[in-house]
Amino acid sequence: MLKKTLIFSSLISAILFSSPSISSDDKLVLKQDYPEQYTVKKGDTLWDISALFLDSPWFWPKLWKINPDINNPHLIYPGDELTLSWHNGNPVLSVKPLKKLSPKMRKVVKEPVPTLPTSLVVPYLQSDRLIDDVNYQTSYRVLGTSDGRKFLSSSERVYVDAELSHKEWGIYRVVNEFSRQDDKASSYALRLVGVAELAESNEDMSGLKIIKQQQEIAINDVVLPISSDEIKTELTTTFYPQPAPKDIDVSILGSIDGGEYLAVNQVAVIDKGSNDGLLQGSMFSLKEEGNIVNGNKGEYYYEVDKDTKKEGIQLPQTEIGELIVIRPYEKFSLALITKSEMPIHKGVIAVSPDEE
Template sequence: MSRLLSKVIIVFISLFAATQVVAQSPLKIKPQAPETYTVVKGDTLWGISGMYLANPWLWPRLWQANPEIDNPHLIYPGDKLNLIWVNGQPRLSLKPMVKLSPKVRQVEKQALSAVKDGLIVPYLESDILLSDNELKSVSRVLGASSGNRFLTDNESLYISGAQQHMKWGIYRPLETYTRDKHHMVVLKEIAVGEFKSTDDNMSALSITHQTQEILVDDIALPNIDDVDTLLSTNFFPSPAPDNSTAKILGGIESIDYVGKNQVVVIDRGVEDNVQQGSMFELYQPATMVKSNSKGSKVLKQAEKDKLQLPNTRIGSLMVIRPYQYFSLALITESQQPIGENAVVKAPQETTGNTTAQ
């Protein structure tokens, strides 16, 4: 058995086991959840999950896949969702509005994404995180024939190497994040271009869009539609592996605090059984109990025992692009600005409470 196959099996078993732990307690449906709902264009899986569940990441437990449909996990505009009960447990079943063959169905309709496409597609089209080793082999901006230091879209841009890809992104390195001996560099896209010509040493691009001036030695990466067949916008939310934790290393935009719909880098990835859609909850860390010279014996004893107050839940995040040791994650909910000191934990079904240890 290959090492890759062994790894896949281990990941599957771990995820299955985690799901079984979560599945032991009853699933709670929101009181205002509709018995029937017709999916409309613009809906997302996250939005529909939140319509029915206080904990939207428990979607896999609510969703009843329809075996009559080619891909039973995809939902399309026009589909009718029905809330039913099976052996005392809620289930959401699907009845397609029109019976179509799988091929016709996929051509005529676009399946629902996990969240709004605009929030995740830019992070799937090209690598936003690169390792030190990958950074050594990427193409670099060589300049323009004019010799200008700041390059604009009025002239051809030359990059290193003989290239063939038609679409390109120009990136600038920002932060470097570290986990043990692993290092990843965050890249910011500053321009996009199209292939014009090539020779043995360099290739010419025509810049079609840019958000700031391009500099010599900026990074050039091809934008490939099928960058990774395991990545898509049609994944669904599910709890991160039971009892797992993570750390927010920073935001993509190099800011100290982030909020809803912003993307952060966390120190967990495929090696930690994290996948697209893995959900974590965010908590504000509480302080230890502190006393003073006039404090009571009870308070002083609590300080001596290093008693810590409960953490306060402040939001949640969803992994949108896992790498081997790191991941890009979208803040899906935030009651306050989220900083690097936030406690990141696998969801607990008791959410609804505002505190947790």
């Protein structure tokens, strides 16, 4: 029997209605041109579908939780029809399942609708990764090849400085290093350069047979086990967005390969992770800190050194983008820029949308 793949229906999000007389829990505001019905199609992403209904994806649970007819609103099937209705003045999203014409019909494996385009997420689930300082220092390293060559054809061997037993291994190159200010923790950004299988092993070293190579393999490259179970059980392309925890101080450290500026669909490294309460799907609003203006009328000037305590007029923060965590680690995370009105840099502030 072919396995039926369920699809997360984290399609819907909402902007909280801001009014002195209406609390944020009472009202959800939809787009002016929202559809009353929509049928999920192959090739859709949850992000694209949510944009049909709302402007922001992080408050989507508020649209589902008041609907008692749905046992699990996270799961839908391709072909299901989404219908928008109203309950006590609030919008409610319900699902009309795709009808099965016959119980004897052959089941078809359906590709899950990802939250974001898989091309943007998959490399950071299966290839690029972060590793903390302790694991980096103790990780296995490439010794090289018997003849010293760097480019190897399929089935040729590269040797590693340990006795190994795991079957499949990734060979990684260090491309950047990051650190946290609060506890001085360090993390190294790794880029996959090759995939290999265990061919031989003894107490001094192991030989790996190269299966796939993306660039040259060099002495001292990092060797880590590849575990498909981690991707299947902990990480997915169909995670759903949710507000990041409140009162969490997040800094953008740059791109995984060292770039200082990022734009839409690029991945940033941030200095908080699962130990700080972040999950795959945690979302942040990105804001530019306002300048401090000093001087008298007609003689105003910007305060160059913002660390000084000199009094002045603090200009307000400006919202310039959004990002979503696609792979959390213990103390760091990889997060995709989903919206950007200007280049995102290290000075940009990341805050939970629940704090706005």
